Amino acid sequence: MILIHNGTVIDGTGAEPRARTSLLIEGERIRWIGPADAAPARQQETTLVDATDKYVIPGLIDAHVHVSRNGREAVSELLKRDRDRLVLEGVESVRNILRSGTTAVRDVGTLHYIEMSLRWAIDAGHIPGPRMRTSGKFLAITGGHAFLTDGPEEFRKAAREQIRAGADTIKLMATGGAATPGQDVQASQMSADEIRAAVEAAHAMNRPVAAHCHGAEGIKNCLLAGVDSIEHGTFLDEETADLMLARGKSLVLTLAVANVDVSKLSATARADADRLMRVRGQLRERMRETVALARAKGVLVGAGTDAGGNPLAPHDFSMAGELETLVAYGFPPLEALTAATKNNARILRWEQELGTLEPGKLADLVILNADPVADISNVRQVSAVFKGGSQVTA
Numbered sequence: 001m002i003l004i005h006n007g008t009v010i011d012g013t014g015a016e017p018r019a020r021t022s023l024l025i026e027g028e029r030i031r032w033i034g035p036a037d038a039a040p041a042r043q044q045e046t047t048l049v050d051a052t053d054k055y056v057i058p059g060l061i062d063a064h065v066h067v068s069r070n071g072r073e074a075v076s077e078l079l080k081r082d083r084d085r086l087v088l089e090g091v092e093s094v095r096n097i098l099r100s101g102t103t104a105v106r107d108v109g110t111l112h113y114i115e116m117s118l119r120w121a122i123d124a125g126h127i128p129g130p131r132m133r134t135s136g137k138f139l140a141i142t143g144g145h146a147f148l149t150d151g152p153e154e155f156r157k158a159a160r161e162q163i164r165a166g167a168d169t170i171k172l173m174a175t176g177g178a179a180t181p182g183q184d185v186q187a188s189q190m191s192a193d194e195i196r197a198a199v200e201a202a203h204a205m206n207r208p209v210a211a212h213c214h215g216a217e218g219i220k221n222c223l224l225a226g227v228d229s230i231e232h233g234t235f236l237d238e239e240t241a242d243l244m245l246a247r248g249k250s251l252v253l254t255l256a257v258a259n260v261d262v263s264k265l266s267a268t269a270r271a272d273a274d275r276l277m278r279v280r281g282q283l284r285e286r287m288r289e290t291v292a293l294a295r296a297k298g299v300l301v302g303a304g305t306d307a308g309g310n311p312l313a314p315h316d317f318s319m320a321g322e323l324e325t326l327v328a329y330g331f332p333p334l335e336a337l338t339a340a341t342k343n344n345a346r347i348l349r350w351e352q353e354l355g356t357l358e359p360g361k362l363a364d365l366v367i368l369n370a371d372p373v374a375d376i377s378n379v380r381q382v383s384a385v386f387k388g389g390s391q392v393t394a
């Protein structure tokens with residue numbers, strides 16, 4: 001057993017931080033949480049982790065990431081590389097994700113199903129990395145934001161193929177996107193019939209559907225067709241926010257990806273980045289309105305990094321950057337932490353096991369050297385990461 005003793009615990013439920021609190025881990029689960037002076041008597045085999053002057057939060061969850069891409073180079077460059085090299089680079093990416101305090105992710109778009117291999121290696125204990133939900137290839141119309149398929153029957157089949165490949169979420173590209181040249185982000189690319197066919201196929205296999213959407217019409221089409229989470233959601237408006245709320249659907253914000261310092265990029269990444277930044281600049285201002293609207297309406301908001309989604313999004317403390325941006329856009333730090341833990345666990349359909357620090361749940365947690373509620377950037381001050389009750393030594 002492990003006793004994490006006398007820290008300030010922020011449990012992820014949205015409750016105020018609790019000072020002088022201890023947490024007992026037995027095996028891979030949390031067994032007890034309570035006041036430090038009421039901690040269960042230590043047995044000989046209990047390891048003590050002194051958390052005095054430290055802060056304990058649930059492991060962060062990234063609801064929107066692409067682990068098979070390094071986030072430093074354009075996808076067109078990565079596609080020229082052989083799979084082995086991409087896999088080995090992916091090993092580095094998942095290690096960086098875990099050691100920066102993110103203990104679970106949802107991958108929403110693969111290259112060569114690399115995330116399935118990484119997930120297997122992580123779960124088998126061969127390499128360090130976060131727990132993973134996966135979605136395989138994203139489904140998009142020919143000429144859309146990705147390349148695959150057309151018509152309801154093809155979408156139905158494509159969704160089933162991803163599930164056969166190991167996907168536990170289906171990812172749709174419902175509107176244009178910034179990462180593909182020549183796209184109008186407002187365009188509603190998939191037809192309502194196509195969205196519905198993919199949703200039916202996914203739901204029949206008990207898989208949720210996540211849809212990349214910028215324009216409001218695309219968001220509306222997706223919500224009406226039964227899509228479970230709207231990714232990005234840039235042009236969310238009153239109508240679509242109300243619809244989201246009424247149907248119990250969620251919004252996964254990806255804010256930081258638009259705010260990267262282009263001057264730090266390599267020359268090869270620069271060309272793609274310059275183009276991206278023009279589109280991103282337009283989206284960024286609108287995102288502030290969307291964040292405020294979603295919060296005012298009480299929409300279930302999740303947080304994603306979109307790390308790996310383009311050359312501006314490396315896998316290095318990417319959730320910290322996302323949390324910082326969420327706070328800069330108006331979320332109080334405690335609410336931002338709840339979005340990145342409890343809310344994301346719900347969106348990943350993992351809330352029985354993850355997302356909050358409560359007895360019975362998996363002991364995925366991060367010990368920080370400084371208070372993240374006083375300054376959200378303190379999520380970068382990682383002292384230790386535990387996944388399933390084991391300290392990460394990545």
Ligand SMILES: [Zn+2]
Pocket residue numbers: 064065066108109306309
């Ligand atoms: Zn993405």
